[in-house]
Amino acid sequence: MSITGAHSLLRTLAELGVEAAFALPGTHSLPLWDALDDLGGDVGSLRLLGVRHEPAAAHAADGYARVTGGLGVAVVTTGPGALGTLRALGEAAASASPVLLIATEAPSTLRTPGPGSLAEHGDQRAFFASLTKATFAVEHPDDIAAVVRRAAETAVRPRSGPVYVGVPADFLGESAEPVTDGTDGAALPSLTAPPLSAVPAEDMEAARAALVEARRPLIWAGGGALRSGAGEAIGVLAERLAAPIVTTFAARGIVPPDHPCLASNPVHAPEVGLLWDDADVVLAIGTDFDGVMTRDGSMPQPPGLIAVNVDAEGATKHYPPDLLLLGDAREVVEELSLGILPKPGLDELTRRLDDIEVRVRRRVRKEEPRAAEFLAALKETVPEGSVLVPDTCVAGYWIGSFYRVSGPRELALPLGRGTVGFGFPASLGVAAGGAVRAVCVTSDGAFLTGCAELATAIQEKLPVTVVIVDDGLGRYACTDSEQYAQYPADPVTDSLTELVTPDFVGLAKSFGVHADRVDGFGRAFRRLLREFTRSDEPNVLVVSARLRPPRKTSTRW
CATH class of the missing domain: 3.40.50.970 (Thiamin diphosphate (ThDP)-binding fold, Pyr/PP domains)
Known part of the structure; x- marks a missing residue:
């Protein structure tokens, strides 16, 4: 040949x-x-x-x-x-x-x-x-x-x-x-990064001293930390410093959900935002502090900032650090931990974080009980080893912010571009990559951008469950809320955001994909989601439910 x-x-x-x-x-x-x-x-x-x-x-x-x-x-x-x-x-x-x-x-x-x-x-x-x-x-x-x-x-x-x-x-x-x-x-050369130059000893020692002397240190872990496999090292350092760990959306799951230093909710929640506001030194690991996480820079610059990053430009373009440790996140954090003895206050920090968790969950149940019910249903029914793939939609925002991720790479979000229609096609790759189950959570509008991939899912027999949250409004819900804030009762704008939607169950079945519909996130939703996520075939579950978006930022910013 x-x-x-x-x-x-x-x-x-x-x-x-x-x-x-x-x-x-x-x-x-x-x-x-x-x-x-x-x-x-x-x-x-x-x-x-x-x-x-x-x-x-x-x-x-x-x-x-x-x-x-x-x-x-x-x-x-x-x-x-x-x-x-x-x-x-x-x-x-x-x-x-x-x-x-x-x-x-x-x-x-x-x-x-x-x-x-x-x-x-x-x-x-x-x-x-x-x-x-x-x-x-x-x-x-x-x-x-x-x-x-x-x-x-x-x-x-x-x-x-x-x-x-x-x-x-x-x-x-x-x-x-x-x-x-x-x-x-x-x-063939290995697909791994070439070794970076060692961080100068004087910079490493200066960073250690700043963290040891800090009264209220905080660790901010980003996607670069997750990609480098730095989770265990970050967990060890946090315990020694008695420092809370706040993660970006990209780093969700980097440390176990029961880690004593983890603030499991986003910094945008006012209760968690206080941790940032109170910190005197922030150790930022593998992050560029993009607009999604900082609400376009509305988050205040901390009094002291140490950045660990492989990319000097990315580490300094939004929040200039006082000290930059240029290197692989895992290697730098492991070296940084050497010589740092455990500080007092770990038990007190854990109690504070537990209290924050209770207050956040209580507020979510009060402000949007349907979202709380939805998140609880996902946690109870999605099989271990599955990966959630939310789209850019209201339900996806709730997952990205408040779903308790069990481990690294178990949540895939459209982070930087807010790309509508990411969820379903990305879930095909997640399923092909070995996930027990890819669970795509999308909306009626977002799903329509890639619904032809139902043919791919059934042809390749990929383990994908698509949950379409259909609010019944016939509109793009996120755009709709902004529209009425800016242009109340404008009939021209109304006509531009109105949607004609299909029978999603019938659409899925026309591809040979099993599908069903349920009202709300109650017992029937739990039963069907448990059944669907344990199937060997792709399937689609349409949920008739309306959610309001989560709060966007700390009220103090």
Whole structure:
């Protein structure tokens, strides 16, 4: 069998340890499917999961990366196919998901300065430059393996993020010489970050001294801390300092929910916001203090700020630190703990955090009892090892803020871009990545942006449960609340936000997906959710219920 560019690409992905890639075939990418059939067992467990819309391929690759901690791969075709992934890559970039997008480009023999051949967009790579860590061009079929390896390494290197590779369509069918220079599969470079320079000893000692002398230290853990596996080290340091741990949405689950120092609710809850307001020194680990967490900077700068980060620019762009420890979060925190003896006050802190938890839960039950019922139902019924994948919707906001996550990588949120329609396609990648069950919680409006992926879910028999919270308003609920605040009783604006919605149960069943509907989050919802999340097949549960959004920020800011 002669080796083509398509064979080389697939073999390289398999050698990199990729087990699932999400793809949508097109005229320019058909050689990949032919090559997959040719190679059979030569690509290990790699499989191409066919999606129905290009954004879904990139969202699914994002979900796969989040749950596995490895590389997510999407393969799409030229022009409109590739450009359809831009919104999804923006979300991956904001969430530091290592997604490798491989897109065919116009055949090398037909390239023109501007639009010319079928689906050609001139410099296709240029569209991706602002959303990705890097873009790569394959200049010869023999280069495919080397370029894909280099792109994969770039994607996973901290700060991780999406990377684009453009392959001229004709290269996939042309002969590609096997690599014989010692960089074949047996010698593939590991997809791990190169070691960073050690933090200067004087900086480390200054940070230790500041934390030991602080009367009210606080640890703020972000997504970078979770990605580095720093949870255990953070837990140890927090106990020694008797310091509360506040996590960003990206770091939910980084320490166990019963850790004595964990403030399990978001800093936006007024009760938790007081911890930030009272802190005299904050140790910020793996975070850039983005607008989502700080409400666009309305959170006040702490008196003292120590930042631990692999990215100097990200660590300093919003809240300038007094001291920057540049390095891997886990390694830096472990070294920082050396020489710090346990401080008094741990029991008192635990009691304070327990009291905060009681007061937050009491307030949530009072302000939105249906949300409290919903969160309790999820906790009681979702199987261990499942991953919740909320969308940008009111129900998703409640989960992101107040659901008690049991462990790392058990919650996947559209963090930085607020991308509506992320949840369902991302849950396909989560399911393919090995989750016991991917539980997508979405809304009637958000689900419609990707409902065609019901075909993917049933065809691949993915363990996905979709919970559609249908408020019956026929509107985008979040936009609706803002609209009436700004334009009360404006009939023109009203008409722009009104929606016509389908029979979601009938829609799901038309794809062969089991579905049912229930009113509210009571006993019937619990029973059906327990049944659905223990199925071997994908399914859809529609809930007729109306939720108000959670409070956005501490009233003191």
